[in-house]
Amino acid sequence: MSKDVLYLKIAKSVTEQIKSETLQFGDKLPSLRSAQKLYNVSLNTVKQAYMELESHSLVESRPKYGYFVSQTSQRKLALPSIAKMKVSETKNSPEDLIDKVFGTIAGKDMTQFALGIPGESFLPLPKLKKSMINVIKSKNDSGTDYEPVQGNEHLRREIAKWAMVLEGKITENDLVITSGAMNAVYNCLMAVTKPGDWVAVESPVYFGVLQAVQLLGLKAVEIPTHPIDGVDLDELKKVLPKLSACCFVTNFNNPLGFQMPDESKKELVRLITEYNVPLIEDDIYGNVYFGAERPKPCKFYDEAGLVMWIGSVTKVLAPGYRVGWVAPGKFKDKIIRQKLVQTVCSPSLYSDVIADFLEHGRYDHHLRMFRKKLYANYLQIQKSVAAYFPDNTKVSEPKGGFMLWLELDKRICTEDLYDEAFSQKINFAPGRMFSQYNQYQNCLRLNYALEWTDRVESDLEKLGKMIKNRF
Incomplete structure (x- = not known):
């Protein structure tokens, strides 16, 4: 039997097991080596069979863990509906x-x-405690001194190191430390808008963004959003000329959880650059991916400095420390001036603890x-x-x-x-x-x-x- 027919035969066998629910959503397939022995074929044939299954969304690969039956293979419930565009309807603040x-x-x-x-x-509490002790031992001032308005340099350097998804496109000089991601979103909105301006958000949208928009006297335009692909760029294009900013979560949006495809991210950056509209990109969930690799943010494709890329350790490390950051591109000076007026600087102790953890705590x-x-x-x-x-x-x-x-x-x-x-x-x-x-x-x-x-x-x-x- 030819190798081509063999890999398809293996793929068909696994497909039948998935259809009959012998293999169920979340089940692990045999490893490549185990399957090689099981089917008495070459390793390459097994790889081809698994790639065939993956191309039909029946299985998904997870690096270092193997292949698993995917959720789409046995999806019993439909996807949520997509909202229609609303502009003039009566608002009812939640x-x-x-x-x-x-x-x-x-x-x-x-x-x-x-x-x-x-x-x-979920949190590495013993290691955080160790970092806290390290910092207190090493600091003569017990964390009472002011730090630079832009933020702790050690922390900014560690964050830049960990922003590998941006492939070296940002350094510690590009970052400003904030009190969590929501503080960064609020500061970015304040930097690029004035009361009465229009800001595009997803629909449904994280309620914290709605509150920030309202507090600043702005008007939110809710853009219809697909539960898999994200913001409808055709609908966005219709309103772009009247917008002062866009505020989106492109990776694992809250609440829909979509991951905007790379091509859509490129197109989004192209559109905002053409219309000169800043994009506030909240990438707080970017490291919490289920796929093969960390998805790139829109910031990766930004050449004009219009994307204000936001991150935080709130969701994965220390919720109560309120340590976030933003790479604000061309708006950096304005963000730093606002921070000086609002808070002067961030609490140095928490910044040092997170910096120590990133350096020594095996964050990966x-x-x-x-x-x-x-x-x-x-x-x-x-x-x-x-x-x-x-x-x-x-x-x-x-x-x-x-x-x-x-x-x-x-x-x-x-x-x-x-x-x-x-x-x-x-x-x-x-x-x-x-x-x-x-x-x-x-x-x-x-x-x-x-x-x-x-x-x-x-x-x-x-x-x-x-x-x-x-x-």
């Missing part, structure tokens, strides 16, 4: 709902699906473990939603990040559901939080970066029953 959900942040006896905060076991190893645990949780929550929620539930297909976006039957109001769930000590983020308009009332967002316990599984089952009981 502030009341945001305050209500954030009011539960300190609740200990609550299954916390609502907020994007990683569980304690930590991120690998973090992603592995998060991906396992993602597989669990997908299975649980498919098992316990109604069959007409629509669910997102994130390629990374913390969030799952669900669209329920139109008869369901997730604000009402929230109150019922809260009484059972279950928390989630209702969909209306993610738009300035009265939409997404039948949607909700679930955080899966939490400790996966029997109670979590049981609470998802309870939530599914609550939804079914509302029909």
Whole structure:
């Protein structure tokens, strides 16, 4: 039998196992060496067979872990709908709902699906403690001195080293340290807009961005967003001439979790350059990918200095330290002046601790473990939603990040559901939080970066029953 026919025969055999659910979503395929012995073929033939399966999205490769049955192979639930463009409709700020959900942040006896905060076991607490001790021992001032307004130079240098995805396109001189990513977003908006200006955001959009836009007296234009490919660039192009800025999460957007394809990122950068519109790119989830490699941000394609690239350790290392940064391109001087007026400088102790961790704490190893645990949780929550929620539930297909976006039957109001769930000590983020308009009332967002316990599984089952009981 020819090698060509052999690899297709192996691919067909695995395909049949996936279709019959002998192999299920998340299952690991035999390693290349094991499959070589199993099928008594060359290593190259096995590779070709697995590549054939991958080309049909039946399996996905994860470096150093192997090949796994992909979620698209057995997808039972449809993708969420894409919102229509709205410009003139009456707005209904979701502030009341945001305050209500954030009011539960300190609740200990609550299954916390609502907020994007990683569980304690995701974080390298002993190593952070070690870094804290190292810093306190080495600092004569106990961290009481001011540091440069631009930010701790040691930290900026370590961040630049870790920004390998940008392939050396930024140095410590290009970065400004901020109090987390949201502070960076707010500062970037302030630097490139004035009250009354229009800013493009995704729809649905992270509610923190909506609040920043509103506080600065700006007008948000919600751009329709596809759950897999991201912002609709054709719709964006229609409004670009009247925009003062775009504010997007291109890698693992919150709440949809999409990863904008590289070609779309290139086109987005081309468009903003043509219209001279700054892009505030929040890349806070960029290191939390499930695929083969860390996706490039738009900043990689930016030649004009119009992309303001934002990052943070809030989601993967130390949420409460509030250490973030921005590479603001041509707007760096303005950002530094604003920071001087607002906060003078960042707390030096936390900057030094994070710098020490990046230098000595094996950040790459930590991120690998973090992603592995998060991906396992993602597989669990997908299975649980498919098992316990109604069959007409629509669910997102994130390629990374913390969030799952669900669209329920139109008869369901997730604000009402929230109150019922809260009484059972279950928390989630209702969909209306993610738009300035009265939409997404039948949607909700679930955080899966939490400790996966029997109670979590049981609470998802309870939530599914609550939804079914509302029909």
